Amino acid sequence: MPIVSTRSVILQTYRYSDTSKILRLMTRDHGPRSAIAKGALRPKSKFGGVLEPFAEGEATMYLKDNRDLHTLSEFELIRDRQRLGVDLPRFTGASLACELVMRLAPEERDDRLYRTLLNALDALLEADQGQVEQVALSAVWRVVRTLGFTPELAACVSCGRVLEEDGARFDFSAGGLVCGHCPRGDSPGRWLEPGELRTLRRLEAGRPLDASLDSGTQPGLLRDFIRYHLAEGTSLRSLEFLDPRAFG
Amino acid sequence: MSAIDDLMQEFGRLPGIGKKTARRLTYYLLKQPPGDVRQLAGAVERVADEVEACSNCGNLSDEDPCGYCRDDRRDPSVVCVVEEASDIAAIEKSGHYDGLYHVLGGRLSPLDGVGPDDLNVAGLAERLRDEVEEMIIATNPSVEGEATATYLQKLVDQIDEEIQITRLARGLPVGGDLEYADGVTIAEAFSGRREM
Ligand SMILES: [Zn+2]
Ligand SMILES: [Zn+2]
Numbered sequence: 001m002p003i004v005s006t007r008s009v010i011l012q013t014y015r016y017s018d019t020s021k022i023l024r025l026m027t028r029d030h031g032p033r034s035a036i037a038k039g040a041l042r043p044k045s046k047f048g049g050v051l052e053p054f055a056e057g058e059a060t061m062y063l064k065d066n067r068d069l070h071t072l073s074e075f076e077l078i079r080d081r082q083r084l085g086v087d088l089p090r091f092t093g094a095s096l097a098c099e100l101v102m103r104l105a106p107e108e109r110d111d112r113l114y115r116t117l118l119n120a121l122d123a124l125l126e127a128d129q130g131q132v133e134q135v136a137l138s139a140v141w142r143v144v145r146t147l148g149f150t151p152e153l154a155a156c157v158s159c160g161r162v163l164e165e166d167g168a169r170f171d172f173s174a175g176g177l178v179c180g181h182c183p184r185g186d187s188p189g190r191w192l193e194p195g196e197l198r199t200l201r202r203l204e205a206g207r208p209l210d211a212s213l214d215s216g217t218q219p220g221l222l223r224d225f226i227r228y229h230l231a232e233g234t235s236l237r238s239l240e241f242l243d244p245r246a247f248g
Numbered sequence: 249m250s251a252i253d254d255l256m257q258e259f260g261r262l263p264g265i266g267k268k269t270a271r272r273l274t275y276y277l278l279k280q281p282p283g284d285v286r287q288l289a290g291a292v293e294r295v296a297d298e299v300e301a302c303s304n305c306g307n308l309s310d311e312d313p314c315g316y317c318r319d320d321r322r323d324p325s326v327v328c329v330v331e332e333a334s335d336i337a338a339i340e341k342s343g344h345y346d347g348l349y350h351v352l353g354g355r356l357s358p359l360d361g362v363g364p365d366d367l368n369v370a371g372l373a374e375r376l377r378d379e380v381e382e383m384i385i386a387t388n389p390s391v392e393g394e395a396t397a398t399y400l401q402k403l404v405d406q407i408d409e410e411i412q413i414t415r416l417a418r419g420l421p422v423g424g425d426l427e428y429a430d431g432v433t434i435a436e437a438f439s440g441r442r443e444m
Contacts, residue, residue: 012359015425017264041428053359053391085394088356095358238358 003073006030008059009117011098013051015041021051023072024102025059028114031107035061035072047075054081054094054121081125088241090124093136096238097121097143104147104230116146134209137218141204144222149230152176153201167193170200170221172228188228190221252278301333304375306351306368308333316349323347325381329372329400331355331388335426339386342434347384350375355387355396364399372400373407382412384441388425389416401444414441 006029016022021040025033040047050057060074084094097120105113120139127135144150155162156179157171168177171189177197178184192200199215202208209215223242227235249257252274259270277285294310301307302314309315316322316336326347330336333351352367376383385400387393401413417440426434 015263041425043428043430082391082394085391086398088395088399091356091391091395092358099359237361240361241358241363 002063003060004029004063005058005060007056007078007114008075009056009098009114009121010051010053011102013053022069023051026098026101026105026114026117027059028111029109030063031110032102032105033061033063033070033107034068035059035070037072037075047072050077050080051075052080052082053098054084055079056081056118081121084121084125087132089132089136090127092238092241093124093132093139094121096136096140096236096242097124099236099238100140100143100147100226100230103236113143113146116142133219134203134215137203137215137222138206140222142206144226144230145204147230149175151204151225151229153197153204156182158182163197165194165198167191167197170225172224175225175229188224190224192221196221301351301353301368304371305349306333306353306371307336307349308351321346324379326384327372327375327380327382328384328386330386330426331393331396332427335386338427338429339434339438342431342438344435344438347382352387352396355390355392356399357392367396369400369403373403376404376407376411380411382414384438385413385415385444386426397444413444415444416441 006027008025008027010023011026011032012024013021016036019039019041021037023035023037025035027033037047037051039045040051056078058074058076058078059072062071062073064070081094084090097117101113101117120143123135123139124132151170152175155177156168157174157176158178159182161179161181163177163179166180168179169184169189169191170176171178171185171187173187173189177192178189196217199209199218200221203215203218219242223239227239231239255277256267256270256274259265259273260267265273277288298310299308300312302309302312302317304313304317307314307316311318323346327350328339328345328347329350329352330339331352331354336349336351339345339349350368350372352369352372354362354367356362356364356367383400383404385397387396397415404411404413416437429437
């Protein structure tokens with residue numbers, strides 16, 4: 001039963017019994033893992049109430065082969081991110097980034113993905129009040145890219161024609177734009193006006209938006225891209241929150 | 249399936265009860281007089297038949313409105329919002345609160361698919377239009393509980409800016425559950441509550 005110690009981010013927690021918690025962790029060295037923190041709900045637990053979503057720490061655990069649930073023996077807190085609960089857009093963005101990693105990350109060391117997740121959470125934590133939605137969208141797009149699902153936004157995925165400032169169809173299953181000259185299939189997608197496309201490109205590249213760009217349809221584009229391109233057949237729960245009503 | 253296996257399986261579905269405990273409980277009951285076992289079965293049946301959510305506050309009770317809502321010695325100008333009906337028992341235990349309650353039935357959690365529409369929020373908004381002067385938010389001191397508190401604060405500000413919104417003081421263990429806190433800690437959290 002090897003004992004490992006690795007930087008980890010808590011993605012999700014739930015109560016297991018009267019006294020124990022189960023954690024979904026993104027470990028830097030072993031990818032996403034589940035661990036039980038025995039006694040974590042006791043008032044005087046050695047975990048001291050730090051086992052909360054979005055917190056990062058040095059986790060020590062017993063990794064058991066062929067088992068899905070490992071045992072957490074220590075969690076030395078590096079940074080708690082309790083303040084991500086201060087508004088719904090921050091909380092939703094952080095939850096979605098965590099859920100993507102939980103569902104799609106490989107169970108192996110991935111420093112880049114680990115860093116991207118941390119950067120996403122910190123960007124959300126530090127975003128100015130008026131910028132939260134934009135930062136959330138950019139942060140989640142960054143996670144999507146790092147997971148290897150970069151959308152093709154420069155050229156038509158069907159004929160290769162370079163797309164400049166014209167509108168184009170965002171074909172979600174194909175994973176990118178289809179130009180107006182190519183036949184449109186009946187796969188799920190949406191026509192983007194030039195302004196929407198410009199905004200999407202900026203958000204996806206993590207560049208700031210200027211005030212003239214309208215971002216109203218962007219949560220829906222991100223949601224549908226994830227739904228049809230990444231999460232085929234499965235549904236991501238946090239996605240339901242990426243609509244203008246809950247998100248705005 | 250045999251009667252014994254059937255009962256073990258039912259016990260096994262309860263939170264925190266594994267196979268071993270399910271077996272132990274089952275064999276314990278088998279050794280008790282049949283009358284005692286029927287009494288237990290009767291109690292289970294009664295909660296299934298008679299207990300429902302209070303139409304006013306969402307508390308679980310066999311009366312509607314529940315005992316707290318009907319008690320005219322309680323102060324109707326203060327409403328304390330909790331995640332679960334079981335939190336009420338913990339607060340009552342502290343003996344320091346005599347206002348009314350409102351049970352949300354959970355907390356916001358995108359990862360669990362729980363959004364504002366899944367909580368008893370519409371009922372709360374309705375109640376706040378009446379004679380409420382202070383709303384104490386007693387959601388758990390967790391990230392989800394915090395997010396729920398901020399969401400409620402914004403919602404209530406839109407309904408009526410005059411309502412004072414307070415949050416229980418820190419001191420409750422972070423990441424812990426109100427349900428597990430002792431009476432003294434809860435009483436302190438109430439008296440030290442601060443405006444949001
Ligand atoms: Zn084309
Ligand atoms: Zn009631």
